[in-house]
Amino acid sequence: MRRLFWGGVHPPEAKEMASAAQVTVLPAPAQVVVPLSQHIGAPAQPLVAVGNQVKMGQKIGDGEGLCVPVHAPVSGRVIAIEDRPHPGGVRRAVVIENDFQDTAETALTPHPDGEELSPEEIRSIVREAGITGMGGAAFPTAVKAQVEPGQVDLLIVNACECEPYITADDALLRAHPGRVIDGARLLGTAVGARQVVLAVEDNKREAIALLEQELAGRQDLELRVLPTRYPQGAEKQLIQAVAGR
Known part of the structure; x- marks a missing residue:
């Protein structure tokens, strides 16, 4: 049974134009x-x-x-x-x-086996990469992930885009579903979460199909498909819909 939050509205989505666009790497300026x-x-x-x-x-x-x-x-x-x-x-x-040479810093290399990283190592990598939240506060992610063992029972990854016109999460999920899942799992390890849930609204049909394909046979992350309505992506409403809290 799907949980719901009380209330909510259904504004026109107006996502058609943006959702047809692809994630694109733009040329760097001079x-x-x-x-x-x-x-x-x-x-x-x-x-x-x-x-x-x-x-x-x-x-x-x-x-x-x-x-x-x-x-x-x-x-x-x-x-x-x-x-x-x-x-x-x-x-x-x-x-x-x-200089348009794209000479890369050799110290900046991917970690091939994330499964072997400890929570402390993940937080250190996140910090050194300069990763912050994308909200208005831009809070450092490594600091937010610094929690005492046993404090986090549930990590919810919010991929609900309930606002009209907005399609950035949808585009990311369609372009890189595997990377999103890997990132969610690593963050779950960093905070010691016993359960990791990726929450998506049911209007993202292509993204949902790709995520289900990536998650086939895996038990370390749950995909939770929620009804599309505003403000499904808001913190309190999302927690209510996913965890009933």
């Missing part, structure tokens, strides 16, 4: 501005100086406390470290002139 404030908490401090050559993926900023590293998105030369416009006002940023 100059990139990398803010050192990309998360809640203390801004990163620059680890490079004007005139330095940097590689794609190289750490160019870091700090102590509630802070995550910032990385160069392209290879090239640092031409300025200065205040630039930012969603939070004006913030310090590293400006890089792109």
